[in-house]
Amino acid sequence: MRAAEIRAAGQVPVVAARPEPEPGPGEVAVSVTAAPITPLDLLCASGTSYFGEPATPYVPGVQGVGVLTRPTPTRPAGTPVWFATTAGMLPGDGSMAEHAAVAADDLVVLPPRADHTLVAALGLSAVAAWMSLTWKGTLAPGETVLVLGAGGVVGQAAVQLARLAGAGRVIACARSAAAVERAARLGADAVVRLEPDGDTLTQRLLDAAGHPVDLVVDPVFGAPAAAALGTLRPGGRLVNLGSSAGEVCPVDSATLRSRSLRILGYTNNELAAAQRREALLTVVGHAIAGELTVDYERVPLAEAGAAWARQGEGSAGGRIVLVP
Secondary structure, eight states: OEEEEBOSTTSOOEEEEOOOOOOOTTEEEEEEEEEEOOHHHHHHHHTOSTTOSOOSSBOOOSEEEEEESSOOSSSOTTOEEEEEOOBTTBSSOOSSBSEEEEEGGGEEEOOTTOOHHHHHHHHHHHHHHHHIIIIISOOOTTOEEEESSTTSHHHHHHHHHHHHTTOSEEEEEESSHHHHHHHHHTTOSEEEEOOSOGGGHHHHHHHHHSSOEEEEEESSBHHHHHHHHTTEEEEEEEEEOOOTTBSOOOOOHHHHHHTTOEEEEOOGGGSOHHHHHHHHHHHHHHHHTTSOOOOEEEEEGGGHHHHHHHHHHTOSSSEEEEEO
């Protein structure tokens, strides 16, 4: 079979011939139909993550979509599935190949009408957005939500899912003009462009919201998160699930204490398998209904190396999904 192969940490993958993996105990065989290149894939392959340097060579891809290659005791061959892997975090191979051997516990059976490429593009990013809003962020009907980083997949999903979860008003903040325009098309009530001068960002966000904010979804941290904290009402919440704008957020103690604000951390790794399955199927259901989408680009597996480089440098047209 063909597979993308990381041969050394920090290098782009090379497409090469590999033996088709044989499932071990507790695993099933999957024919891959769509494999996204995610920030976690790039981080793990860099060798600089907290997982340590990966054992090479390996096939990257921490999630994917496909169909069962062989029947299982409960499902026929051809059943559509989403799956997760630990590629790059632990020894073993991932989704960026024509075939994969996947732990049965990490499979989610998909509805027959699911668009495999869109589901791959949404995947755990949309799960993170949904759970940050509803579980960690405890969004209540009618509340105002501010989404930072609205240009990324998490942010794009959060803008739409906030509305679907009952938000009364959704404000989107993004860096580029294109991302701001996209957020408006996706249903944001107001949009704010992130500019180099952060001194006025809090006021501009408040002006866009029209009143103090209840919940901030924050995939960026850094200075934008500090500005967003200034928009929160007493008892307001900020859920952080990323640090693309900076590892440190310069917030003062008085801001936190004067309004009893809550800063909450989120990671998909804290979800139980049943929680992840329920969240993913919720996201997929909204996608099937035409209520949820993100920008993505289909790229043949044969072009994995160039696609990986473009995703890493941020020049791709949305989330790249490799299609074997």
